[in-house]
Amino acid sequence: MNVLLKSATIIDSKSDFHNQTVDILIEKGVISKISNRINNSNDYREIHLDNLHVSQGWFDSSVSFGEPGFEERETISNGLKTAALSGFTAVAMNANTNPVLDSYADISFVISKGQNNAVSLYPIGALTNGSKGENLAELFDMKNAGAVAFYDYQKPIKDPNLMKIALQYADNFGGLICSFPQESKITGLGVVNENYTSTSLGLKGNPNLAEELQIVRDLFLLEYTGGKLHIPTISTAKSVSLIREAKKKKLDVSCSVAIHNLFFSDSVLEGFDTRYKVTPPLRTQEDIDTLIEGLKDGTIDMVTSDHNPIDIEHKKVEFDYAEYGTIGLESAFGALNTVLSTKKAIDILTKGKNRFGIASKPIALGVKAELTLFNPKTTYTFTKAQIHSTSKNAIFNNIELKGSVFGIIANKKVVLK
Known part of the structure; x- marks a missing residue:
């Protein structure tokens, strides 16, 4: 799995890249490069998302x-x-x-x-x-x-x-x-x-x-x-x-x-x-x-x-x-x-x-990509349209919330909405 995240703000207080907006290159499921700008010379899948934030x-x-x-x-x-x-x-x-x-x-x-x-x-x-x-x-x-x-x-x-x-x-x-x-x-x-x-x-x-x-x-x-x-x-x-x-x-x-x-x-x-x-x-x-x-x-x-x-x-x-x-x-x-x-x-x-007993590591070079992608600024009313579960017993139904999730990158897989 090879992917390039563009203009991602890293939120990880344990990472050297905390609060920085960077490009993140992931090759074979591992973070191989983090930089202000990364050229996609290998024509990998690029992910551009509005106000993209990334965390562990x-x-x-x-x-x-x-x-x-x-x-x-x-x-x-x-x-x-x-x-x-x-x-x-x-x-x-x-x-x-x-x-x-x-x-x-x-x-x-x-x-x-x-x-x-x-x-x-x-x-x-x-x-x-x-x-x-x-x-x-x-x-x-x-x-x-x-x-x-x-x-x-x-x-x-x-x-x-x-x-x-x-x-x-x-x-x-x-x-x-x-x-x-x-x-x-x-x-x-x-x-x-x-x-x-x-x-x-x-x-x-x-x-x-x-x-x-x-x-x-x-x-x-x-x-x-x-x-x-x-x-x-x-x-x-x-x-x-x-x-x-x-x-x-x-x-x-x-x-x-x-x-x-x-x-x-x-x-x-x-x-x-x-x-x-x-x-x-x-x-x-x-x-x-x-x-x-x-x-x-x-x-x-x-x-x-x-x-x-x-x-x-x-x-x-x-x-x-x-x-x-x-x-x-x-x-x-x-x-x-x-x-x-x-x-x-x-x-x-x-x-x-x-x-x-589950290991976790900060966002860094050479670390297996286990990332969450989100936008912390969006506001919306949570409705059944946001429910992916089979059951619909949602306590937050019709409640105003702040912050939305795009998906994850983990175990060499990309899952996005």
């Missing part, structure tokens, strides 16, 4: 593709195409499939399905057998098959001893344990944030306390056991402060936040629109402000689209019975670039790989 390829630490078992929601093939057109060169795929990904064979199957794509697919194995929270799954075997972490997607581990054993066992081979931050007995039947909004709508509330109690428990366990812990999709102000204090104590903990939890407060629920039914639930503006501060000061390590396609039969129903989840890959950059500066948005979108 983006990474999403939590996507769900359905396959195997829920292909009506999304297939791996279409999911990876969606990720590419959304600017992501690498994604970590959750184990919430049918059957659940909890064995060497399951992980091998997913990796084989993801081969020969521009986007690199990294499977996350289930933490417990069938994600039932009863017995540890074959963690070491899945690690050897290629699993980058272990997580029962959006299912809290109720048994603290099981979590303790998981942290201790995985520490022997450097495995990353993920724990969904929710105390189920406190959550009860809550479906939205416990607040005056839930009361006024007559919906059962899920209090901040449910998230924070689970985080406190897991941090105590981590301090006792050692190991590596990742807390996905935190949503409350107190959660940020708890993790900040844990990092000051040098605990090996990381966390993420879903992009929609940075954008929407629970006030949008007044219309009972089920596209806003997500877990953790949308919280208050005070929580949003603190989450953004947590991103800025490094307490929160990464953001995720938490892309979770749900078929219409399970989403377009009464609010109490609708499934949780939203697609988010297609709107991820536009949403994040709306609430943060472009530099910070790109910095966050290119973080996280190392935590999952």
Whole structure:
């Protein structure tokens, strides 16, 4: 794959070419020249795009593709195409499939399905057998098959001893344990944030306390056991402060936040629109402000689209019975670039790989091309026309966003809209 990018502004704080507008020559998938002007003497494919900006390829630490078992929601093939057109060169795929990904064979199957794509697919194995929270799954075997972490997607581990054993066992081979931050007995039947909004709508509330109690428990366990812990999709102000204090104590903990939890407060629920039914639930503006501060000061390590396609039969129903989840890959950059500066948005979108054991390198000569191409200045209303996913349960539908994606160059392939 040989291609010449013309007049591309590089956004990569770790690169010597940061903030420079240059031509970038890629030969056989490797960056061979970066200069103010490069003559196309070999008649390679040239890419000229309006206000072209280039960064390291983006990474999403939590996507769900359905396959195997829920292909009506999304297939791996279409999911990876969606990720590419959304600017992501690498994604970590959750184990919430049918059957659940909890064995060497399951992980091998997913990796084989993801081969020969521009986007690199990294499977996350289930933490417990069938994600039932009863017995540890074959963690070491899945690690050897290629699993980058272990997580029962959006299912809290109720048994603290099981979590303790998981942290201790995985520490022997450097495995990353993920724990969904929710105390189920406190959550009860809550479906939205416990607040005056839930009361006024007559919906059962899920209090901040449910998230924070689970985080406190897991941090105590981590301090006792050692190991590596990742807390996905935190949503409350107190959660940020708890993790900040844990990092000051040098605990090996990381966390993420879903992009929609940075954008929407629970006030949008007044219309009972089920596209806003997500877990953790949308919280208050005070929580949003603190989450953004947590991103800025490094307490929160990464953001995720938490892309979770749900078929219409399970989403377009009464609010109490609708499934949780939203697609988010297609709107991820536009949403994040709306609430943060472009530099910070790109910095966050290119973080996280190392935590999952995935190598990343700055844009430089001799480096394999793994690039995202985008325009940070465009503004538009996100509609179904921008959706590439099979499912259409988009929380950002009809929302004004800033910044659009052209595509990616990765694994010796060019994918552009």
